[in-house]
Amino acid sequence: MPLLKQGKLIEDPWIHIPDEVAIPASGPAIISLIRWRAERDALVEREDPLGVRLTADQTAGEVADDLDHLDLIALAFPVYTDGRAYSNARRLRERYGFKGELRAIGNVLRDQYLFMQRCGFDTLEVKEGETEEDWRHAVGAISVAYQPATDDSTTEPAQSLRQRRQAASFKMTASG
Amino acid sequence: MYRYDEIDRELVNERVEQFRDQVARRLSGELSEDEFKPLRLMNGLYLQLHAYMLRIAIPYGVISSPQLRKLAHIARTYDRGYGHFTTRQCLQLNWPKLEEVPDILTELAEVDMHAIQTSGNSIRNTTADQYGGAAADEIDDSRIWAEIIRQWSTLHPEFSFLPRKFKIAVTASPGDRAAIRFHDIGIIMRHGVDGELGFEIMVGGGQGRTPMIAQTIREFVPQRHLLSYIEAILRIYNLMGRRDNKYKARIKILVHSLGVAELKTLVEDEWELIKDGPLELPADEIERIRSHFAPPALETLPADSPELAASRAADKDFALWVDTNTAAHKQPGYAIVNLSLKPEDGAPGDLTSDQMDAVADLAETYSFDEIRAAHEQNLVFAHVKQSELHELWVELRELGLATPNIGLISDIIACPGLDYCALANARSIPVAQRINKRFADLNRQHDLGELRLKISGCINACGHHHVGHIGILGVDRKGEEYYQITLGGSPSDDAAIGTIIGPSFSSDAVVDAVEIIVETYVELRQDGERFLDTFRRLGLEPFKQKLYGGAVDAAA
Numbered sequence: 001m002p003l004l005k006q007g008k009l010i011e012d013p014w015i016h017i018p019d020e021v022a023i024p025a026s027g028p029a030i031i032s033l034i035r036w037r038a039e040r041d042a043l044v045e046r047e048d049p050l051g052v053r054l055t056a057d058q059t060a061g062e063v064a065d066d067l068d069h070l071d072l073i074a075l076a077f078p079v080y081t082d083g084r085a086y087s088n089a090r091r092l093r094e095r096y097g098f099k100g101e102l103r104a105i106g107n108v109l110r111d112q113y114l115f116m117q118r119c120g121f122d123t124l125e126v127k128e129g130e131t132e133e134d135w136r137h138a139v140g141a142i143s144v145a146y147q148p149a150t151d152d153s154t155t156e157p158a159q160s161l162r163q164r165r166q167a168a169s170f171k172m173t174a175s176g
Numbered sequence: 177m178y179r180y181d182e183i184d185r186e187l188v189n190e191r192v193e194q195f196r197d198q199v200a201r202r203l204s205g206e207l208s209e210d211e212f213k214p215l216r217l218m219n220g221l222y223l224q225l226h227a228y229m230l231r232i233a234i235p236y237g238v239i240s241s242p243q244l245r246k247l248a249h250i251a252r253t254y255d256r257g258y259g260h261f262t263t264r265q266c267l268q269l270n271w272p273k274l275e276e277v278p279d280i281l282t283e284l285a286e287v288d289m290h291a292i293q294t295s296g297n298s299i300r301n302t303t304a305d306q307y308g309g310a311a312a313d314e315i316d317d318s319r320i321w322a323e324i325i326r327q328w329s330t331l332h333p334e335f336s337f338l339p340r341k342f343k344i345a346v347t348a349s350p351g352d353r354a355a356i357r358f359h360d361i362g363i364i365m366r367h368g369v370d371g372e373l374g375f376e377i378m379v380g381g382g383q384g385r386t387p388m389i390a391q392t393i394r395e396f397v398p399q400r401h402l403l404s405y406i407e408a409i410l411r412i413y414n415l416m417g418r419r420d421n422k423y424k425a426r427i428k429i430l431v432h433s434l435g436v437a438e439l440k441t442l443v444e445d446e447w448e449l450i451k452d453g454p455l456e457l458p459a460d461e462i463e464r465i466r467s468h469f470a471p472p473a474l475e476t477l478p479a480d481s482p483e484l485a486a487s488r489a490a491d492k493d494f495a496l497w498v499d500t501n502t503a504a505h506k507q508p509g510y511a512i513v514n515l516s517l518k519p520e521d522g523a524p525g526d527l528t529s530d531q532m533d534a535v536a537d538l539a540e541t542y543s544f545d546e547i548r549a550a551h552e553q554n555l556v557f558a559h560v561k562q563s564e565l566h567e568l569w570v571e572l573r574e575l576g577l578a579t580p581n582i583g584l585i586s587d588i589i590a591c592p593g594l595d596y597c598a599l600a601n602a603r604s605i606p607v608a609q610r611i612n613k614r615f616a617d618l619n620r621q622h623d624l625g626e627l628r629l630k631i632s633g634c635i636n637a638c639g640h641h642h643v644g645h646i647g648i649l650g651v652d653r654k655g656e657e658y659y660q661i662t663l664g665g666s667p668s669d670d671a672a673i674g675t676i677i678g679p680s681f682s683s684d685a686v687v688d689a690v691e692i693i694v695e696t697y698v699e700l701r702q703d704g705e706r707f708l709d710t711f712r713r714l715g716l717e718p719f720k721q722k723l724y725g726g727a728v729d730a731a732a
Binding site: 059080083088109111112114119137147148149162164 | 186187297335403449450461
């Protein structure tokens with residue numbers, strides 16, 4: 001599956017490990033929360049990057065105490081109208097201070113890129129055929145934000161809750 | 177009213193272009209109807225029984241004369257020359273063509289209007305007291321806070337895919353005119369213990385198939401924390417609201433299953449963490465928004481206008497209209513005027529393009545270029561000099577907008593029903609029209625006094641039947657349109673949900689049934705009692721007896 005990282009389509013260095021498959025000794029791997037819990041003691045010793053994927057009904061709070069051991073958290077959109085992952089993403093970033101990679105998986109459509117970016121996602125597993133141009137178009141489509149969110153919650157106290165977003169989205173693409 | 181600046185305008189224009197692209201992708205087949213549906217719904221575009229329907233937002237019901245002229249133009253050019261005002265202070269066009277909707281949105285954007293979040297599982301158009309800024313009984317201008325919420329909720333990145341739609345209403349008057357207790361969040365302005373102005377927050381109200389009255393989740397939230405408090409509510413709802421069954425997905429179901437105390441614990445745990453963050457409302461921002469709602473240049477006038485007194489004495493019809501269709505203004509010498517969109521033969525809430533143009537002109541002359549849409553599907557001129565009421569009345573009468581029936585039995589709320597709506601079981605508009613005809617005698621209507629009659633064509637309750645003093649619900653009985661009657665509902669500060677009186681009636685019989693109920697009230701009322709008071713004193717039984725006699729079981 002193509003991976004969009006900060007506006008660039010890249011080769012995904014991570015692999016998803018299904019529950020019934022052995023976790024490779026090396027290389028970045030994403031496992032389920034159940035797997036993580038079951039094998040936590042062994043996995044904290046693993047040297048290579050490890051990520052956990054949460055289903056839509058698993059909450060940010062369920063990994064809050066494990067964030068030091070995780071380099072990536074993948075949040076699922078089983079259908080793109082299921083918006084729970086937006087709240088879990090914001091909680092991971094803003095409440096629990098997760099600094100690793102936050103990835104959107106599942107039914108990820110370009111009409112949601114902007115919202116995902118604003119809620120703290122930095123990588124998206126996207127449909128075949130989507131282009132970087134689609135990403136830029138979707139994220140740049142609306143340049144005004146009427147409310148603070150994850151993407152700008154670290155700025156100085158605002159004079160107004162409204163703001164133009166260009167600076168933020170350029171920053172994203174430039175640093176990608 | 178709130179005037180857009182460059183930033184506001186930029187967002188709306190960009191949203192139009194974004195939607196134009198989405199429509200192009202749908203028309204080219206790149207997007208399936210299933211994929212397009214949630215996208216079009218985020219822009220107020222429904223697929224109805226016969227055609228698309230576009231719902232245009234009128235934030236908290238406030239619209240300027242130029243904006244109304246634009247709506248007239250759009251209805252004339254892209255639709256069939258009329259629009260329908262809804263119970264959520266929006267305007268619906270019933271016959272737009274999909275390929276023309278982007279152009280309609282472009283035209284709307286030219287006058288700072290849009291259809292953003294008038295549908296879909298998002299935070300909907302924020303509604304408020306239609307008398308905001310004018311009402312004699314208000315403690316603040318509810319429009320200021322509705323606008324702040326409108327801005328915060330617009331394209332909210334976290335809350336655009338909620339379990340279900342989410343409606344917020346605001347009032348700053350003790351006499352609630354915005355039905356806030358039947359919203360997902362209802363906000364009432366209150367003074368705190370030290371006199372500070374803030375908000376009581378209610379949660380979990382709604383109608384539909386499971387009607388519930390909102391409960392207070394917090395007695396007092398200071399102004400600066402308004403947005404963080406409602407963001408905390410929305411976050412808990414987004415995470416915990418049911419998504420497995422759309423009929424159990426509204427926040428009222430969550431409130432019911434958790435209990436308001438448990439929900440409060442969850443919400444306030446979240447709120448504690450975010451209340452002092454970037455959502456804290458800066459005083460400058462409140463002032464910026466407030467400055468948009470500065471009162472117009474009202475004159476200092478005597479409290480009682482001699483011109484008004486003379487006109488009243490000279491013309492009984494005019495006096496009746498003043499008594500029925502105007503309300504007290506906070507400024508001496510002024511009045512709030514209701515324009516009735518419930519003429520005897522019309523569809524409740526409908527206005528033609530020609531009427532819209534004429535109303536816009538009258539608002540320019542008499543009420544500072546500004547019009548309000550009320551949730552009862554009427555229009556309001558908020559600031560009219562009492563001395564000019566007679567002139568205005570003459571003009572409104574010519575337009576068919578001066579029926580003196582505000583709050584009376586013919587001031588019916590009705591949904592579009594089976595004439596338009598894909599969800600309906602039965603027609604609403606023809607029933608409203610037949611009731612209007614039956615009670616056409618204005619003397620009789622006035623003798624009956626305040627009587628809120630509301631009609632929904634299906635259980636979704638868009639016509640607010642649950643909160644009608646008399647509510648009528650269209651049901652399907654073996655392929656035939658039948659109507660179930662409820663009594664005793666109220667949308668206001670004495671909120672109540674109506675009780676079903678008994679077996680439903682055929683379309684032919686329902687108007688007779690209403691008349692029997694009304695006549696029973698007339699027989700039983702004591703001095704000064706409204707219909708609702710009599711019902712509350714005596715309950716359902718006497719009405720049931722008159723309506724069904726001993727035949728209740730047989731008819732069931």
